[in-house]
Amino acid sequence: MTVPDPAATPASVADAVAVQEELRSWVDLVGPGPAEPATVAGLDVAYAESGDLLAAAVTVLDARTLAVLDQAVSVGRPAFGYVPGLFAFRELPALLAALDRLTSRPELLVCDGHGFAHPRRFGLACHLGVVTGLPAIGVGKTPLIGTWAAPAAERGAWSALRDGNEVVGRVLRTRSGVKPVFVSVGHRMSLDNAVAQVLALTPRYRLPETTRTADRLCRDALAAARTAPPPERR
DNA sequence: GCGACAG
DNA sequence: ATCTTGTCGC
Incomplete structure (x- = not known):
C-alpha cells in the first residue's frame, strides 16, 4: 500500500524524482542474467515533429539468428x-502497452537509453526491468x-564509464573505427554480460539489431498513425 | 552563478 | 527525438 505504482505517471518533476529514489532499491545489479538467451527484445x-504523438515498438529477435520472431506497437501521447x-516517464506507458501486446515473453530487454548510468542510478532500462521483472540492459x-577515456579503435574495445569514482557502465566500440555506444546494467544483469549481449547483437552495425528493428517498426507505426489518426475519444 | 543534459 | 543536402568511404 505504501509502494507507488511503478508504471504510474508522476504529477510533477519532484514526484518523479521521488519515485525513482524509491524504485531504485528494487534493481538487481548483480544478475548475471542469461548467458545464452533464446530471445532478446x-x-x-x-x-x-509536433511532439504530441508517439509510437512505441518492441521487437523480439531470435538471439542466435537475429531474425524477428514477434513484434508489437502502441501509439499514444508522451506521458x-x-x-x-x-526520460523514462515519457515513454514508459507506451512501451509497456506494446510489451503487453507481444504474444511471447522475451528473455532480455535491450533499451534505447541508459540504465544504471543515470544521475540517480535509475534510467529507463532499470525502470523497465523493475516493472516487467525481466533482465534488462541500457544502450545509449x-x-x-560520467567521464571516460576513448576505447581502442577495434570492435570489442571498451573503457569504464565513471561518475566520480563509481563505475556506472562501459563505453563500448561495437564497430571498428565508429563512435562507441554507452552500455549499462538495467536489471538482473551483470555489466560483463550486458556487454557480451550487446556485442552478440552487433555483428555489423553500431547499434544492436534489436534497436534497429524496433526503430524501423516505430517509425513505420508513427507514419501510419499520422495518415490514419486514431478515433477521437472524450 | 554557469553549463550539461538519455530520447 | 525531429528538421535537413551533400558527401566521404567501403
Missing part, C-alpha cells in the same frame, strides 16, 4: 515532458552522465 520510440534524467547513443 528491442524497444524504441518515435515522435511526431511526461522531456526532462533529462526523467550519447552520454547522460
Whole structure:
C-alpha cells in the first residue's frame, strides 16, 4: 500500500524524482542474467515533429539468428515532458502497452537509453526491468552522465564509464573505427554480460539489431498513425 | 552563478 | 527525438 505504482505517471518533476529514489532499491545489479538467451527484445520510440504523438515498438529477435520472431506497437501521447534524467516517464506507458501486446515473453530487454548510468542510478532500462521483472540492459547513443577515456579503435574495445569514482557502465566500440555506444546494467544483469549481449547483437552495425528493428517498426507505426489518426475519444 | 543534459 | 543536402568511404 505504501509502494507507488511503478508504471504510474508522476504529477510533477519532484514526484518523479521521488519515485525513482524509491524504485531504485528494487534493481538487481548483480544478475548475471542469461548467458545464452533464446530471445532478446528491442524497444524504441518515435515522435511526431509536433511532439504530441508517439509510437512505441518492441521487437523480439531470435538471439542466435537475429531474425524477428514477434513484434508489437502502441501509439499514444508522451506521458511526461522531456526532462533529462526523467526520460523514462515519457515513454514508459507506451512501451509497456506494446510489451503487453507481444504474444511471447522475451528473455532480455535491450533499451534505447541508459540504465544504471543515470544521475540517480535509475534510467529507463532499470525502470523497465523493475516493472516487467525481466533482465534488462541500457544502450545509449550519447552520454547522460560520467567521464571516460576513448576505447581502442577495434570492435570489442571498451573503457569504464565513471561518475566520480563509481563505475556506472562501459563505453563500448561495437564497430571498428565508429563512435562507441554507452552500455549499462538495467536489471538482473551483470555489466560483463550486458556487454557480451550487446556485442552478440552487433555483428555489423553500431547499434544492436534489436534497436534497429524496433526503430524501423516505430517509425513505420508513427507514419501510419499520422495518415490514419486514431478515433477521437472524450 | 554557469553549463550539461538519455530520447 | 525531429528538421535537413551533400558527401566521404567501403
